[in-house]
Amino acid sequence: MRLDELGSLRSLSALNEKAVLLRLLDRLDEALVVANEAVRQARFTGDREQLLGARVRRAQVLQYQGKFDEAITELTGCVDEARAHDWTALEAFAVQSRGKCHFDAKDYENALADVTAAVFLREKLGASKTDIESSLIAVAVVQSFVDRSKTAGDEPRA
Structure with a gap:
């Protein structure tokens, strides 16, 4: 139901939520498309913390697809960046x-x-x-x- 509520919303928060919901529904191809869109949008806004969160969510989709090496590589980059900026929660x-x-x-x-x-x-x-x-x-x-x-x-x- 929540996915339907989000509909065609294109805000970064809506895209992130859609990616998570699609992943949980095992609609992984769609989830990856939406997660990639969230990463692009976050990159465009210039907010590096939001970009990092979007990258983690995209890596989670890759993990669910069984692309462990890709996901681990992406997540390692995220860990390193978060540590470098002292973004402990991320x-x-x-x-x-x-x-x-x-x-x-x-x-x-x-x-x-x-x-x-x-x-x-x-x-x-x-x-x-x-x-x-x-x-x-x-x-x-x-x-x-x-x-x-x-x-x-x-x-x-x-």
């Missing part, structure tokens, strides 16, 4: 997204490093106890996959 968003991408790619060691870093960034931001607890649950889940892969004798990808 850095946490990008590093958590990259951790999820590593996890989906079965690269549990790097996933663990990223989700752990996201916890510390959220603590630095003064995030709510609920947000930090949900991040700690993610760390525990990824840690269990790392432990399981070591027990099975498989070496996780580095």
Whole structure:
């Protein structure tokens, strides 16, 4: 219903929301088109923080498409830029997204490093106890996959 409400709106916030909704609905080709449009629009406005957020959302679509290498490359650039500008909230968003991408790619060691870093960034931001607890649950889940892969004798990808 919300997607219908957004209709043909072309504001950056509408495009970002549409990209997320389309991704969640598994309409990934459409989501990528809209995410690319959001990145172009953010680039045009000159607001680098908004551009960075749009790039993370586009990388999430790539992740859902199974294009893990592309998504990780994009997210690494986002993490680096956010860190360079001390945009801690965006850095946490990008590093958590990259951790999820590593996890989906079965690269549990790097996933663990990223989700752990996201916890510390959220603590630095003064995030709510609920947000930090949900991040700690993610760390525990990824840690269990790392432990399981070591027990099975498989070496996780580095």
